[in-house]
Amino acid sequence: METRTVDTRERILDASERLFMAHGYEGTSMRQITGDAGVNLAAVNYHFGSKESLMQEVFRRRLDWLNEERMRVLDALEAEAAGQAVKPSAIVDAFFGTLLRMAGDENRGGMTFLRLLGRTLTEPSEFIRAFLAHEYKEVMDRYKEALFKALPEVPKAEIVWRFHFMLGATSYAIAGTDALRLVTDWQIEDEDSTDRMDRLVPRLMTFLLGGLRAQLPQF
Amino acid sequence: METRTVDTRERILDASERLFMAHGYEGTSMRQITGDAGVNLAAVNYHFGSKESLMQEVFRRRLDWLNEERMRVLDALEAEAAGQAVKPSAIVDAFFGTLLRMAGDENRGGMTFLRLLGRTLTEPSEFIRAFLAHEYKEVMDRYKEALFKALPEVPKAEIVWRFHFMLGATSYAIAGTDALRLVTDWQIEDEDSTDRMDRLVPRLMTFLLGGLRAQLPQF
DNA sequence: TTATGATTAAAACGAACGTATGAATCATAC
DNA sequence: GTATGATTCATACGTTCGTTTTAATCATAA
CATH class of the missing domain: 1.10.357.10 (Tetracycline Repressor, domain 2)
Known part of the structure; x- marks a missing residue:
């Protein structure tokens, strides 16, 4: 349960930081984020609950x-x-x-x-x-x-x-x-x-x- | 062809200015704009072509x-x-x-x-x-x-x-x-x-x- | 008054959105 | 090795998005 979770969370946060910086909050979709992070689309809602919480x-x-x-x-x-x-x-x-x-x-x-x-x-x-x-x-x-x-x-x-x-x-x-x-x-x-x-x-x-x-x- | 057109265009521009200021470009929808301006949804595309041109x-x-x-x-x-x-x-x-x-x-x-x-x-x-x-x-x-x-x-x-x-x-x-x-x-x-x-x-x-x-x- | 072009209106389009679901897969403890 | 809980996956849901289409309505000139 260690490395997988931590990696996924971090990868999502890193990708979000990059994309929100480049295109803003509204201009960035969950599909861009999860695609960039190389994780499944559902991972954001599983780990963070919602886009706002992310x-x-x-x-x-x-x-x-x-x-x-x-x-x-x-x-x-x-x-x-x-x-x-x-x-x-x-x-x-x-x-x-x-x-x-x-x-x-x-x-x-x-x-x-x-x-x-x-x-x-x-x-x-x-x-x-x-x-x-x-x-x-x-x-x-x-x-x-x-x-x-x-x-x-x-x-x-x-x-x-x-x-x-x-x-x-x-x-x-x-x-x-x-x-x-x-x-x-x-x-x-x-x-x-x-x-x-x-x-x-x-x-x-x-x-x-x-x-x-x-x-x-x-x- | 005078007052109708000009009014509609101006009303759209005024509403857009307000809404883009308050919620940003991506955060503002055409339905908000046309609703606020009191004009038909299709009016933006008719007068300006697209949201970007607007x-x-x-x-x-x-x-x-x-x-x-x-x-x-x-x-x-x-x-x-x-x-x-x-x-x-x-x-x-x-x-x-x-x-x-x-x-x-x-x-x-x-x-x-x-x-x-x-x-x-x-x-x-x-x-x-x-x-x-x-x-x-x-x-x-x-x-x-x-x-x-x-x-x-x-x-x-x-x-x-x-x-x-x-x-x-x-x-x-x-x-x-x-x-x-x-x-x-x-x-x-x-x-x-x-x-x-x-x-x-x-x-x-x-x-x-x-x-x-x-x-x-x-x- | 009627023909014409400009504008408005109502409705629908396909695409993309954020989110939810249920099954598959993984790591761990017994 | 098998049971258990955590995580990942594929997929679908219902909404909303920007745009388009077709018909109705308006203003103007002949």
Whole structure:
């Protein structure tokens, strides 16, 4: 009962991750998934119950670790700061850097999962929206509070918005690592695709911090 | 042949814009669209040929004006600069500000279209990706060149990436004008929803320019 | 007023969808 | 080796999908 089950479940989850990333939830059929995974059509309903539950499991498998890691890192930063405010750059790196570094970790989904996450955050079906809101709530609240403390001179509403802008920039940065040229037909000459992800992290971080710390707009 | 046809076409386009925005392309059925529009099921295929062509027309109806307007504004800026480089803030406002100001113009789709555009940029089906790439190519190239000229000390690859980050932040800012709390459960207290859009423009612009002009990352 | 072309309407098409069923096959424990 | 429960398999169910077809209805010009 060991290897068969585990293999089948994993194969389904891997194929789903790939296909949901490429074609979205509604655009991916169970027959594509089971065909790609090389398992029987009925296997998804046997192991996961339904397509919706499968989608949730695809996310849970990755997000559980990601959000726990984010909590751990922020815990460490706050312990180190010993009551003082944590630097904004450290908070941003803990949240977005931890996410981006998943791209290099194939065991945690790598680029495929990141791109799936990026696109799903803007195309949420009702059920997945509710699911993500629940999965993310705790972490979001922690980081929000940390930023409030780190930037006491910036109004809270402004911080919330800027966090949201950062999410968007990051989402596009991920989703568009090769989709960039698909929309814009741009090319970045002197880099091959392995370099690109390594350079993306400092590039994006610089951009995010520039935006986060920008001078307040005048009303 | 006048009012009937035009009405039916417009009613279909309006309903499609709403429904595609709310549920995505694959998640919206022709029966929902024609039901919502109050027209016969066959009307879509009669007037537009297919669901794909309908989707393209939904975008063309709005993007044609948007991209022409972006061209006009940039033309004016460059004429005014008389050979000198245009200020980055002016370029960013011409591109993103022009987009955001559509939100207040109900005749040009308003928030509904903006949110549709925002979500579609990250969830493109193959056919719509190709369509958008074609629709946007000319404008993108113009603005890219303008930014190269405006920021000669920043490497071109860096500018391309930052443009992409700005697109992402803007897309989220739009798509999330009320979806923010759906993912994060955040609330921005002291503002009602009419205020929110007006304040969003300067907020986002500040963020974008902060990111665009951030000090270069150290490799 | 009648002929003509454009539009709408009702109904049906085959294909694909997510899911359920019951038999076959597997691994394990006795 | 046989019984038992877990898993896989082939197949079918009922729905819904985008599209097509054919007839009815409308607006307009002769």
